[in-house]
Amino acid sequence: MGRPKEHGAQTRAALLTAAAEILHAEGAQAVSVRRVAAVVGTSTRAVYSLFDDKEGLLRELSMDVAETMRRHHEAVPSMDDPIDEILELALAYRAAAREKPQLYDLFFAMVSPRADRADPLFALVYRSFERVLTVVRRAVAAGVFPGRDEFSVGRHLFALVHGLASLELRGVLGDAPTAVNVWRQSVGATLVGLQQPPAPGGRADGAPAAT
Amino acid sequence: MGRPKEHGAQTRAALLTAAAEILHAEGAQAVSVRRVAAVVGTSTRAVYSLFDDKEGLLRELSMDVAETMRRHHEAVPSMDDPIDEILELALAYRAAAREKPQLYDLFFAMVSPRADRADPLFALVYRSFERVLTVVRRAVAAGVFPGRDEFSVGRHLFALVHGLASLELRGVLGDAPTAVNVWRQSVGATLVGLQQPPAPGGRADGAPAAT
DNA sequence: CACAATACCGGGACACTGTTACGTTACGCC
């Protein structure tokens, strides 16, 4: 009973690709519900039927970056030296950010401690982090990062790659060959530092010292 | 000749404080020209007379963060050990970001290689970076960072503190005491790594290797 | 086969946004 849905999977896909094209070509602020609907040739109503609202549409788009992140991260092969593997994973983060520069901010906006674990988008984002944690965990077990745990190292690396990505996407790191060297040197130096025991005065996991 | 200006320095100040209050209380998206004008009790025209447009208003607000950054950075005293001083400067960056959390994104948006050197806002932003560069330069001259130059070290530190600030403002670093430990450990480990000679395969300044 | 119930659709309306053109007003100068 009732009129059957017209806005099905293909309209949904068309809206997403249209939104992605506009976003890729002109940036996030150029994406409007009316415009996306007009490109597809449907009404704004379709957006509100298929996604809840504009945020839902953008949220679906950020699945795109999250998937790009996952792809690059899981494409990194296992290596004998976990240090080499972590460096490659950092460069995978860079590659994903450069592949979807306009979506990168959307991706990082998903990072939140209050994220719902059952949310498929969060789960997808977490897979990339988990890929890194796997190696780090192995390295910690092997005594590569004395006095540190996997989360401490993971957080540090996350902060660094996000900072590097932010700077590069703003053009601060120069052209691509220069930028990749900055990444190599920065991540490399960080990994060297992490292999030394942490300075006293605070626990390595970030919790305050139990005095 | 001509009607005298009514929208002088005090209207300007009132608009700025009103905008800052709204931004502080409800975030950046809540700031609208009409609303700011209504709070002050004047017309939208005043905003366009005193500032060029809304971006000009926000731009003036970002002077606020830039000034906060400068204040915290220049409050850090000279120390015997440049490593200690750099760590304190990193914590100064953190303090400034935490003092104006809603404005932090505006601050970072000002970072661009295409920034106009004559722009007073850019000049203000650059003072904080220059404060760091001064110590780093001294350390490089003393041979503390073998095989690296001041810009390589400065960029690395900038990426790290921006990443840490971004994570902390999103609540990822936990409560304040935990977060400050994360900062100390991360910046500390980074400084340890930078004191080791860089890995071969690329120049430390980020430029591609001259093979 | 007719009909009403139903679930969806498109277009228009609403409350906003930033920005600008317009008519008005208030001053200094002649």
Place this chain on the structure above:
DNA sequence: GGCGTAACGTAACAGTGTCCCGGTATTGTG
């Protein structure tokens, strides 16, 4: 006092996200 001029407030314009209303297509039922 009249006039030119510059700044004023208002109102309009084009755009945004969102939501409601009249219409419509389908389908179970009489």
